[in-house]
Amino acid sequence: MDSYRVELVHELKAKVATENMSDRESFFQIYCEKLEQSEIIEDFHYLQFKGKGSRNRSIQIDGYVYNELDNKLTLFIIPSLAYYEDKTLTLNDADSLFKRAKYFYFDADKIISEAEESSEGYGLAYDILNKKIEINVLEIIVLTDYMKSNTINIIDRTLENNVRVNYSIYDISRMKLIDESENGKEPLVIDLWEDFQAEGIQVLPTSKTDDYQAYLCNIPGELLAKMYNKYQSRLLEGNVRSFLQTKGKVNKGIRNTILNSPEMFFAYNNGIAATAEAVDISERADGKVITGFKSLQIVNGGQTTASLANAWENDKSLNSHNQIKRIFVPMKISVVSQKSAEELIPNISRFANSQNKVSDADLASNHPFHRKVEELSRRIHAPAVGGNQFGKFWYYERANGQYRQETYKSTDSFKKNFESRYPKSQLFKKVDLAKYYNIFLQKPHIASAGAQMSFNKFSEWMIKQWDKNSDFVNDEFYRKVIALSILFKKADNIVRNQDWYDSYKANIVAYTLSVIIHRVETDFSESTIDFQQIWKDQDLTLGWTKQIQKVSYIMYQHLTREDRTVENVTEWAKRETSWTMAKEIDFEYEEEFIAQLINKKYVITQEYSAIKEQKKANEMNGLLQVYEYGSAFWKEVYNWGDQEKIWNIQDVSFMKLAMGIDEGKVPSDRQAAKILQLLEKARMESFPK
Template identity: 35%
Template sequence: MIRSATDFHQDLLNSIRTAAAVERTFTGEAFVDEAGRRLTEAEEVDSLIQGHFEGTGLRNRRIGFDGFDFGDEDGHVVLAVSRFTNNDELQTLTESDAKRLFTQTLGFVEAVLKGKLTETLEETSIGYQVAAQLMEQRHRTFKIRIYLITNAKLSTRVKSFPSEELEGMTIEFHPWDINRFQKVEESRLGREEIDIDLREWAADGIPCLKAAITSASVETYLAALPGDVLAGVYRKYGARVLESNVRSFLSVRGNVNKGIRGTILQQPEMFLSFNNGITATATEVKTEIRRGETRLIGIRDLQIVNGGQTTASIFYASREDNEVDLAEVFVQTKLIVVSEEQEADIVPKISRFANTQNRISDADFFSNHKFHQRMEEKSRRILAPPQPGSHFQTKWFYERTRGQYLTEKSRLSPSMSRQFEVEYPRSQLITKTDAARYLVSWSQLPHVVSSGAQKNFIQFAREIDAEWTRNDEQFGDEYFRSLVAKGILFNGVRGRVLRTDWYRSSPGYLANIVAYTIAKLTQIAQTEYGDSSFDLDAIWAAQRVTNELWAAIEPIALAVRLVLTAEDRPVTNVTEWAKREKAWEQTKLLNVKEAKLADFVIAASASDGGHRAAKKEQRLLNGIEAQIVVNDRGSRYWSELRDFARRLRAVSPKELGILSVAVGETGRIVTEAQAMVLVALEARMTDAGFKPR
């Protein structure tokens, strides 16, 4: 079912109102949070931080912003300005209003770059913090992207907002209205496609060779891509041209490779020989034949799946060193064109296989991990405890794929859609990035949580992948309930902080305060209460942070805020300070005597007993799930798989015996243990190329 813009607007508005009601905050603030989450998932920003500032700039003009992101892995800084209308009717934003909003944020940038703002603002204000950080990293920033986020629709008269140059920086304007948010949500990949015209850097295109066709759905092109073209593409589109797993890998390890830079400086003519080059995918390419030679002139939805560090290093070397000349630098390039229908499935596989020779681990490909499938299954089955005064029970919805909640809801009739939302309230949605925040905070790494969604997700992936490899049976029903409880605690603390007098009198840095509070809370439980753990079962049962629990936690929140905003902090910008491990080291030293947690912790031995029972339960559940899979496949499927395995001589006598049961030759039923063997065999044969007829 295709939703109209009006229906999408109403869904978004309801979501904003629900979030505002739950957190007792303003709908405008809830909208900035929601828009920031969507921009992060669309890979437009790393992690948009809400922060409202209004002031007066040059020539007494009104200036301001509503959010910012200094995740400058690609030399970009993001500022956002918001226009939210809490109206059931879809509103229109005129071109003049859009220009006025963009101009307010541009005015802020102008005042900062001309050094006219930090002198007049209070050092504790969010405006000063952002201005100081912008000045501090000015030397490594070449582009500022200003986003106008709105739940209105842009007037059809609006054509474009051309970029401007200011104090040696490029200023780009990106309007995101209700139509654009809807288009991205309903797209195949959850992000906007990139359409690159290579003639912008190479007037005649790039000579290329089309490899022999081996598949109707995949084409391959080989080329020697000029270094200045690759640098130009990266300069314009930034990390958006890096496949998400590669982007995460780079964000953790840094972008510049000294060896690559040395070759560019000292032997640029040998770069093609020395460097392994890049592998990239696209959904479409445009070519021209000139003088009998095929030339590449356009690429749609370019994603570099291997060679991200090469790309970034070439760009940074050319930008930061005047001696660098890319005229003799060429990069061997393999460009794989996949059909749009298969892009979501094939690109991650190409990325995985292209990176088998470098340090990118399985954790870097965590988005499709079985952990998410397990959590999704739990969320569709496990009921939350009934709440006082309610005659029905609800569930928590774990979103395994981006936009899954609204996609499933949109497929239903109006009456079934309402029933769906009763069963799975919007406030009980957990995305993968949400889970990452909850769990990494709980692991006492608040500085990693504060470093942005990309870096935090990689940490989350490493933790879960290691634990899953060690023993996946621990991820049972109890684990899911504890994950939800951690989410309730995280969001409950967030909502409670928002309502305190001390926060209202001096708002800001909410995300950092919450992450640090959760981390400090778990540290206190472990170190001051005899290696105890926090009682998550009680939170699951209550489905909220009670007044009594908040009374014990609030002193912790206030204490960590004082550490983050201390006048003697070594980093001016609070959000940047929160990313430093030293900030967490200082927080760990706090002695918060007012935090009385005795009633909210349990002995480690009691917790371990519950974990053992949960593993046994999950072991049984895994067997049942495997039986269901085996039965669903059918006897013909297992007969084909047996034939395939025999041809490869890759099946043991034990497996052949179980296969004879699965194909119905013995008259017996496959047991749970046998089903587990068959599922493992199926995975092995699938990797070897098995495809049922």
């Protein structure tokens, strides 16, 4: 524990130095990043507020998360930091912290009457008052580098003013366990009897391989509803969560069946598909039963699950409890080993959802675009700057926990060497890439709409571009992405250090960069921004710094303007109307900024050349792949497809060409690409290799 504590303090101090933030904010960011990686929270916001509520009671929060899918508001509170000391969080300490954070919610009206209107504390309190009917769960989380006292065991939930209040403590020992787990996650362990007084689910084992074991069962609707109401969206695989956030939780048809025809639920509903790292099986006289799960995730059937849970909670007046007790839901469970999870779970999710209305954008986190960006990030190192003798890499984390997996259980020297080549400060994730590119596409209102919405909208754009011409993802594109990342991180720092800055940094930065990009495009017909220079310097010039300082203040004034049509500033930032007004605001250009613009035709020529080079590389790689598979493999593909009757006449001619490569037949680059498409077609039809 001592070495972990030292490592935590070093990380905290490094973040303070490089990102120019307070110790408290640095600690909040470190802990919340770990919880986000563990999929316990997402899209967190730092917000430090201290004040007095009704009856002079103390109020304090240090951040929040609002989960629209779960109708859950999470408030964070941090006691004083222990740093290198071994301190204990007592039951009385925890109770006091829980109350201080809880009162922010229940005394929101008092905060509004006394707080400054432009402050984030006012904005969140205003939001709470306007969303109270939407908030079903209030979660209070204590983040601390203390050790939790042994006297603190299970903390009971409470029901206050029709809101369920949950309490959690993430102390240093709990964070150490998360950090030391193989995938950087806190496993969700469910004991059916302990948690729900359920005796088990009768189960039938089906297919089994070295990588997974499959089971079929009928899960009682009451149990499924209670499980979802307890664990909420943690029970859903990422793509399903994305789908429900976009399309809505409750399906009217499913709700109607629950309330009016529960005996027909099994016949009408396709059921759910789930994965788990492990299941507990017990033998009974009437057969095998599942008594528990480890890391259960629903990969298909999210609306079914959420509709049952919603009816159980919100349709009691319509006799929902008795109706749901009559329902059984077909459930397919795939138990996948942790080492195979990254590859298998996305495929299980993709194939499970190929039979319903889940769009490509909903499944975009598994799109080949992300694999290509990952490959570029491992191959292209940044230029050596600042006296370094070698360039460092930016690390694209395509899958959650990928970065820490690189050094899991490695030696200290290997970890040090890896982190010197791939510094943690140069790690970026899918939601980061989406945010940066939405800003570049002049959609700051989308970038401000939360990580998942921003990612979904970017995915819609990305899939259209990819389907049109996937060669746009090339070395030049990657360098531009990194330049956008540098631009965002540096702008974030610039805004943070302005005398006028108080709050709404993420929105100010998004609007500032988008409006600069928009105005350059509008005002300079022959010039454009030189992103490749930002890549080469791995930094911003003085011209950029001065321009951001000037425009960011103008955007701050716009976002907090008194005549805004939405009271809450963060909500106003999400409105397209806000962006439409912002991009019409005039500002002066700094001379140094104008001097560094580059000829637009030159940039277009460079991008076109990069696409042509990528096209050649892709074609060459396609031809190599066809040869690497070998003619015996292509015969196997052909015979399987012939048996399944999936080939048309044109397909057969391409397959014959592939089968003849050992006899000297040579496909063209275009023909090789078509042959690989036919392999994908076979796999979509369940070809097993």
